[in-house]
Amino acid sequence: MTCDELRPDYLPFALGVLDDPERSELRAHLARQCDQCLAGVREANRLAFAMAGSVPALDPPRRLRGRVLAAAGIVPEPRWHWRTAWQAALATALAAFAVVLFQTNQTEVEMAALRQQVERSGIEASRLREAVSLLQSPDMREVHFGDGKPVPPRGRVFYDSSRVLLIASNLPAPPAGKTYEMWIIPKGGKPAPAGLFSSNTQGGALHMFRLPSGAVSGTDTVAVTLEAAAGADQPTTQPLIVVPL
């Protein structure tokens, strides 16, 4: 197809709704750096950007900024005020409660992973609250993994109808530019990304992921792979952790 024939397709392409064969044709033009099609798609992407501006504005919760920075390995400068202090105290109390709850069978490394999270409580408070909420849920179920294997990682997966919490220890340090990615694998389906996470210096990690209510019941397996730091849409390496639910 010629560029002129593809011109009406620039905007459907930018919106992600263009079907084949037009989509493949247009992608081929872009791959060979076709100036007209590149310019057209760029313009269309600007329009799509403006579409985002048509939604009602909402203020994100204050804690989200800290979560975003922490996910990138950045610890924001502390800004102490009553709200921050209250959040830190609450997170510390909740995390301490979680430790007590599982102290009878929690391994040292798992506890170290949890303590590491507590130290970053101002940032991770919401995630810890969610983890404790799951641990308190009457519907919570638990699966161990890695027990008895000569080369762990080992740990547990806690889950209810809408949440999955992974607590792992003995994770190898990821190579530079790599991170851990969790996957939710539905029965008979392809793996779906379930978030990126990193391990602490002791090889411990705690990762929480939410799903639509009831979705976990359709989940067959939770897995973890090493991926590029930006994450992947499908696993690209052999899983380090595979946990049938």
Next chain:
Amino acid sequence: MLPLLFAVLSAGDGDLLVRLQNRDPQALAELYDRYGRMVYSLIVRMVEDRAIAEDLVQETFLRVWNRVAGFDSEQGAVGPWLMAVARNRAIDYVRYRGRRPERGFEFTETENPALFADPRDHRAQIDTLNQLRSALGKLNQQQREAIELAYFEGMSQTEIAERMRQPLGTVKTWMRRALQQMREHLEGGVPA
């Protein structure tokens, strides 16, 4: 939220992009301060769940932080790319939640920041938004619904036809005309 968009564009992204590429932590904080509200608002609109939206906002900024090196800072605006990544994450979630089959294609265009470059000055970008606001208001109900299903729910044209119980050709015609109308506004009345 358009006034918010105007404010965002007025600030400009050029210096911010360079600092992001230099892995300046403060630059990521500024990126969030500039776009966090927009990203969060868009994702909440799409997934209709604020807790889920928080997770997806985090994933969005992390992906951009890790892939910004591929962006041509000479050409500009990180905003359109960031919002496309946010939309992509939200669509993946919406489709997963709805147990809809995976998209017949992956929206991998977000992996190519060059497609989101914008060398125009901020005034021109703001003019575009003003024109778009006018154009959106002139679409008929069917055109608007088709575009919203595409943009906010990630439906293919085939899925839109099924949802709206219309022949695929009719939906394609609506969308092309709608998008052509919008483009004519953006081009100052020159037909596409």
